[in-house]
Amino acid sequence: MKPTVFRRAIGTTAVAAALALGASLANAQETFKVGIVSFLSGQAAESFGIPAVNGAKWLIEQFNSGAAPAPYNQKGFGGLRIEPVYVDEAGGATKQVQELRNLYDRERVDAVVGYVSSGDCLAVAPVAEEMKRFLILYDCGTPRIFEERSYEYVFRTAAHATMDNVSLGRYLKSRNVKVETVNYINQDYAWGHDSQKDFQLTMEQLYPEAKTINDLRPKFGAGQYGTEISALMARPATITHSSLWGGDLQAYVLQAGPRGLFRRTQHLFSAADHVLPNLGDKMPDDVILGARGAYGLMSPKSPLNDWWFQGYEKAYGVYPVQAPYRMAQALFGLKLAVEKAMAANGGRKPTPEQLAAALRGSEWDSPAGRIRMALGGGHQAIQDTAIGRTKYDPARKMMTIVDIERFPAECVNPPADMKSEDWIKSGFKGAKC
Secondary structure, eight states, X not given: OHHHHHHHHHHHHHHHHHHHHHHHHHHHHOEEEEEEEEOSSSTTIIIIIHHHHHHHHHHHHHHHHTOSOTTSOSSTBTTBEEEEEEEEOTTOHHHHHHHHHHXXXXXXXXXXXXXXXXXXXXXXXXHHHHHTOOEEEOSOOOTHHHHSOOOSSEEEOSOOHHHHHHHHHHHHHHTTOOOOEEEEEOOSSHHHHHHHHHHHHHHXXXXXXXXXXXXXXXXXXXXXXXXXXXXXXXXXXXXXXXXXXXXXXXXXHHHXXXXXXXXXXXXXXXBOGGGHHHHGGGSOTTOEEEBSSSOGGGOOOOHHHHHHHHHHHHHHSSOXXXXXXXXXXXXXXXXXXXXXXXXXXXXXXXXXXXXXXXHTTOEEEETTEEEEEEEXXXXXXXXXXXXXXXXXXXXXXXXXXXXXXXXXXXXXXXXXXXXXXXXXXXXSTTOOO
């Protein structure tokens, strides 16, 4: 009997060992699947969507090979190989809601990072919440996402548009620019409406005597601005504010420049750095602009930023602007959240609930500086930003940004207990500048 028992014991041990080895191999081969959504076609693709996706591709390659600097140097996400699934954001909000459902249900992604359009963000955020699936909004500017409702599974790892427009007003004030009149040209959807409102409210605080002349709201993707340019030429103001972006912004600059509009009014572009590489000397000098953060030519000096900036530039032959920076800070945050959740979960892949708990209220270093999930119950980021002026450098054959001023996050973002509109109307209560 004993030999039989002995043989059975060996057999049981061998089976257990084989099962353990199989589980180990399965874990080694396990991936973390990420849906990445940005514009791959249409007027927003060239200057925004494709650079963002390029940033994701390069950074994921570095993560998977363990080539990123500490604390981002663990391979993949906590040893899980990152498997990206890229989706085109073009097509409108209804299409994006279906694409989001497909990513979760068909592609079985563990998380989604995406969305540039404020309209798309407003549409997909409630769907991800309903499905109880993890979503990072890497861009989109409307403050309404986390000011109108709360979320458990949805995050935005970049500051919203209030920061952009408050910093523009503060930049004018710090340089003693006299403003008597203001013209507006902003797109007729959530991003344009919210950007204009925040800048108008800021001007009411900093320049209460300034009067609005033109309030122009072309459709997203209009492409032709002859009528609007004529109106701005006929009644020029001291300053002209615009949150146009992507192909719309490029078209406006190329059409307004030859007609001399930039010589008749000081333009302020809240989100324009991303068109500089494509426009070159077609962008006039002395345009005041932001990048929606301390990005690109206005980014801070740091070892992490040097590594990112130089690596992207070498890979694609152009320096990174706001879209790849925002994509990068989302992926840096996601990486740390996954690894934090895994450390608390015995090394296992985290659930959406565990991911949300790890990212909520967290902070991390990005190429643009410190990112803090300080608003929206820990779901909305704040960050430092910068504003500067354009100046073409003929020796380098590129448009540069000069006269840069940096603004701390607490100077240009609302506190956690106030909505953006109320904060501006209060005279920026509690701002630390």
